[in-house]
Amino acid sequence: MSQEAELSHVRERIDAIDHQLMDLIAERAACARQVALIKSKAGDHQFYRPEREAQILRRIKAENPGPLDDEEMTRLFREIMSACLALEQPLAVAYLGPAGTFTQTAALKHFGHSVSTVPLGTIPEIFREVEAGSVHFGVVPVENSTEGVVSHTLDTFMTSPLFICGEVCVRIHHHLLSLESSLASIHSVYSHQQSLAQCRGWLDQNLPHAERVPVASNAEAARMVAERPGTAAVASDAAAEIYGLGLVATRIEDEPDNTTRFLIIGRADAPISGHDKTSLLLACRNEAGGLHAMLTPLADHKISMTRIESRPSRRGVWDYVFFVDIIGHRENPAVAAALDHLRRETLFLKVLGSYPEAVL
Numbered sequence: 001m002s003q004e005a006e007l008s009h010v011r012e013r014i015d016a017i018d019h020q021l022m023d024l025i026a027e028r029a030a031c032a033r034q035v036a037l038i039k040s041k042a043g044d045h046q047f048y049r050p051e052r053e054a055q056i057l058r059r060i061k062a063e064n065p066g067p068l069d070d071e072e073m074t075r076l077f078r079e080i081m082s083a084c085l086a087l088e089q090p091l092a093v094a095y096l097g098p099a100g101t102f103t104q105t106a107a108l109k110h111f112g113h114s115v116s117t118v119p120l121g122t123i124p125e126i127f128r129e130v131e132a133g134s135v136h137f138g139v140v141p142v143e144n145s146t147e148g149v150v151s152h153t154l155d156t157f158m159t160s161p162l163f164i165c166g167e168v169c170v171r172i173h174h175h176l177l178s179l180e181s182s183l184a185s186i187h188s189v190y191s192h193q194q195s196l197a198q199c200r201g202w203l204d205q206n207l208p209h210a211e212r213v214p215v216a217s218n219a220e221a222a223r224m225v226a227e228r229p230g231t232a233a234v235a236s237d238a239a240a241e242i243y244g245l246g247l248v249a250t251r252i253e254d255e256p257d258n259t260t261r262f263l264i265i266g267r268a269d270a271p272i273s274g275h276d277k278t279s280l281l282l283a284c285r286n287e288a289g290g291l292h293a294m295l296t297p298l299a300d301h302k303i304s305m306t307r308i309e310s311r312p313s314r315r316g317v318w319d320y321v322f323f324v325d326i327i328g329h330r331e332n333p334a335v336a337a338a339l340d341h342l343r344r345e346t347l348f349l350k351v352l353g354s355y356p357e358a359v360l
């Protein structure tokens with residue numbers, strides 16, 4: 001068979017498969033519409049179901065036959081589900097803007113591209129808009145693998161009535177963006193202080209004399225740099241594209257596995273999905289053994305803790321509060337028993353939410 005004949009044979013097969021795929025996706029979308037009808041009839045307006053989405057994505061991952069890798073396969077299904085949900089209810093999701101931040105990347109990774117993303121200027125503003133109901137959900141950064149905790153997010157949880165209903169992790173690659181094409185022409189570098197810190201080694205080595213200017217976000221830095229010759233921003237390639245900047249250097253982060261974890265916040269947390277986490281805010285007695293008494297109930301009920309973070313309470317009542325993440329849903333019997341026990345051992349306990357562990 002000639003190359004042309006061979007190609008056209010396989011392409012015919014691809015066309016037929018695409019046709020089948022389209023019919024199947026359309027059928028799936030019709031099912032989603034039916035689901036919406038069933039929910040509406042019952043007066044149930046929870047169209048977005050994070051636990052169900054996590055279960056579907058986990059199953060896709062487990063059953064993926066290849067040759068596409070799990071990340072690619074789940075991403076495709078993530079988008080199909082996102083489009084189906086948009087038929088039921090178009091979602092608005094607020095994130096730490098402007099356009100092109102890693103928080104926007106996180107929002108799209110978690111919800112897919114069929115939601116509308118709404119850029120807001122600060123973390124407290126995101127909490128306020130979700131509380132007010134002008135958006136359905138918010139996405140906020142919470143911790144970075146090299147720089148640690150995003151304290152602003154944790155502090156806002158102390159006074160917010162909102163819940164955590166999901167988490168998503170994004171691998172962070174920082175680039176040096178500029179109107180200039182050479183390092184020699186750059187006298188100032190703008191970025192969020194966390195990103196400047198994440199690239200400290202590279203900046204010390206390659207731009208030792210450039211001033212480092214912390215600004216509200218990486219994307220804001222890119223926006224400013226687009227109007228200022230002689231400056232550069234540490235930001236994402238999405239920001240380079242949006243603000244028309246060139247990449248002077250790529251992947252300048254000091255740690256190659258630099259990952260940021262983001263939380264999804266909403267007016268309710270998520271039902272049990274089978275692989276869940278619970279986030280807690282705790283205050284313990286300010287006395288010898290106080291922290292030990294706080295951790296004992298977790299150990300007694302064999303609950304694994306994945307994170308503990310202390311923050312000054314800023315309320316005057318307690319000196320410090322602790323943010324603790326544990327494995328398991330608050331409705332799992334062992335977790336529920338541990339929480340009852342914890343309530344007796346601590347001065348204050350607030351469950352910030354139970355939610356599916358990140359799948360994507």
Ligand SMILES: O=C(O)C(=O)C[C@]1(C(=O)O)C=C[C@@H](O)C=C1
Binds near residue numbers: 047049050081
């Ligand atoms: O199963 C549901 O409740 C649906 O609404 C369907 C569906 C889907 O497309 O599979 C869509 C949105 C939900 O977030 C979860 C799943």
